[in-house]
Each structure stands twice: as structure tokens, then as C-alpha cells.
Amino acid sequence: MDKINRDKLYLDAKAWVLEAGEQIRNKINEPRVIETKSNPDDLVTEMDKQTEKFLVEKIKATYSDHYIIGEEGYGDELTSLQGTVWIIDPIDGTMNFVHQQKNFAISVAVFHDGIGEIGLIYDVMADELYHAKRSEGAFKNEELLPEPRQDLKLEESIVDMNHYFLCPNRIVDEKIMHQMIRTVRGSRTYGSAALELAYVAEGIIDAYLSMRLAPWDIAAGVVIVNEVGGNVTTLDGDELNMLGNNSILACNPKIQEQLLAFIKNGRK
Template structure:
């Protein structure tokens, strides 16, 4: 419980620092391509969280998107998986709709998840086995829904890909409607809150899903990759998260028929690469 309260506090504080500097000029750099951005605030926030954690718990380990713990290859001990700003493009273009996301795992087991919607001061948090909350309000167990009467979320990019469009177009066609929020962590939080029924995407990194996974599972969401397998918190993977029945429907009726293609994509992209 001590770690949980500490994590809540440092994430809250880091969010406050971001809010207070939101009107200041930011430095933007590109990473793997011209649309893959990182700002000084992403890096400063990760450094701030890293320093806070290290000064309180010097033997904990931290895997962060912006460089900390790149050599981590196992889940021994207390592992913090940190995305200092999830939704950097929203941060840069909108100055809102981004989150600080943290998942804490102890010897590979879920311990606590946090997704902090910074500009709206909404902290989604969960303690494994004990429940999930939005600020002080406990989130309710998810109700089952069917795709045809559900809102789902995904990245529209997948509809533009030649082979993947065979999978994604029918899903988008059959859903009541589809949203694209631009922050995977908030996508998980939205499913946990029940305002979308499922989130599906072809590729996330551990820091994109480590926090949201714990929150979503605490309210009964099913979280797997698109082959129906459990996620490994140290590896990139595809994602299918939703309430129990829509997950079952999406997996069995939309993903399973494309198993061979998905196996090939997973083997090429994820297997043996960490």
C-alpha cells in the first residue's frame, strides 16, 4: 500500500508540473520518423519520476519510453513501467488528451496501474485484486455489450493497410461507431470506465499498456493480443481489450478467421524481439 500511495502522489505532482507549464514553449524532436515526436516535457517528466522513485526506493527498477531501463530483460523485483506522456501528438497539437501511464509489477505479477489524464485532473488507478477507481470513485464491473451496439476505439491507420484492412474494415463497419483518441493509456481507461466497449490496435509497447492493463482487468475487461494470448509486459504486442462478451465476439468472429495472417505479422514484428 505504501508504494501505491507514493506512486499516486508522484504522478499527481508530475501532472501538476506539466499543467503549470502548459503554455510555455516546448522543444520538439523527431524520433523514428517525422510523425514520431518527443518533447523536452516527455523527457523531463520521465526524469522527474525516475528521480522520485530512485530516491525513495533505490532497489526498484524503471523501464521508461524515453530511455530509462532499456537493458531490462526480466521482471524480477519491483518494476515500474513508465510512459511519461502517452499521447505526445495530442500534447503537441492540442495541449490536452494525454496521460501519464505507469504500471507497477512485483516479480512479474500485477501490483498497481495508473493512468493520469493530466489536463482534466482525472486519475485512473487500480490496485491488483482490490479494484479500480477514477479519482475517489470506484469503477463498476463492466457490463457485457455486443459490437453492433458498441462504441469501440482504434487507430484509423490500420484500415489503410492492405492486408490488415480485411480484418479492421468489417469491425469498423459492424460497430455502432468508432473513435480514435490518440492515447493508448486513455483508450484502456475509457474501456475500464465503460464509455467505449473495446480498444484494438496492432502494436503497442509495454509502457503504452502496462498501467491500463491493470486498471481494465480490475473491472473485468479481458486483455489479450489479437491471437487471444496473454500480454508479456516486457514485449511489444497487438492489443484486444474489451468487456468479456465483446472481446469474445471480436476474437472469435473477426480475428480468429485471420489467424494465419496474424501469426505471420506477430512472428515478423514481435517474436524474439524485445
């Protein structure tokens, strides 16, 4: 993808994401239609669907030869990432959107022939846009995000992981995970994978672990984290599959091997 095309794609994507965010803010206090999908905690609202439909219509009207992967079903059924592919999560953190009316994000990535070219994560209520173009740095609004700390120690790290890692289950040994939490400085969870990846890129958390995420949850965050020099792999340290679900470890490279060792020891 040449620079001119990528720059136009980025400007269009940014404009559409900001417009979609404004629409959400304008309707944030309206009554919600809330449904469930795979389980009672997997929520979807009419705003998720409206936002994805808005973005898909903008993309298809402007770039008719591009493909779309979207959470709410307005995209295409793809078996490869060849060509230009937009990967969209209209509201990442729907539970936060429903219960808190904050701490959710619009996440949009553009991949070309399998390479992440553009990533946008918009914290709608905070009006904070994390964004990156490949090889051009990553930003929070207009502020360039720094590279990860080179002197970081695991004992000084803040690790983001949900409670599932710490409860008895069939996948991990919670005792090993408890040991990891006792080793690091602190643990957090925010309820939006997109924002959690953005926070890794920003350096306000040092690692993010998740058992199972879809491409739309992570695509923009992968672009942004990679652009600052962070690492994003599966929990086994393998390359991600951007057409399927993945476990996720996104982190400062200085603590990656130690975290992978804890995870390996904790896997059942």
C-alpha cells in the same frame, strides 16, 4: 508483495504522478522543443524527458532496489520482471500534447515478480486519475468503476481503433475491418493508448484495438482493465509480453470472441 508495502508504493506513486502533472500544466504554454524518434510522427519533447527524469529520480531515491522501464531511456535494461518493476510513460499521447495541449496522460504501473500490482493513468489537463491496486477495485478519482456490462452485444458496442486497420496494408484485410465497423454501433480513436485503456475500464468504450504498443503504453492500463473484469490480450488472444511490443485487444469479455473472430479473418 504484502498489503502494507503495496499501499505505501501506491501513495508514493500517486503523489509523484500528481506532482508531475502539475508541473506539466504549469508549463503547458511554454515554447516546446520537439524532436522525432522512429519516424516523423513519433514525437518526443523536452517535457517527456523532464517528466520521466523527475519520476525516475523520485523512485530511485526512495526505492533503490526497484527497477524501472521507461520510454525515454532513464530506466534499466531488463530481461525479466522479477523483483519490483516500475513501468513509466511520462506523456502518453505526445502528438496530442503537442497539437492539442490535452488528451494525453502520465502512465505508471508497478509490477512485482511479473504481476501487475498498481496502475495509475492521469489525464493531466482534465485532472482525472484512473487508478487501481490488484484485488481492490479500480477508480476514476474517488469513484469506483463498475464491472463490464453483462448484457453487451457487439452491435451495441463502441470500438476504438486507429485508421491503420481500415487502410490497405500488409497486415489486415481492410474489407473485413470495414465489415466489423459496420457491425458495431460506432468507432473512435483518441490518440493515447493509456487513456483508451482507461476508457475501456470505465466502460465508455467497449473495446480497444492496436497493432503495436510498448510496455509503457499499456502496463498501467492492463492493471486497471483487469481489475474491473475486462480482458487484455494480443490480437491473437494470447497473453501479453510485458518486456516487448504487443498487439492489443482490450475489451468487455462479452464481445471478445466475436472481435477475435473478425481479427482472425482479417489477418493476412
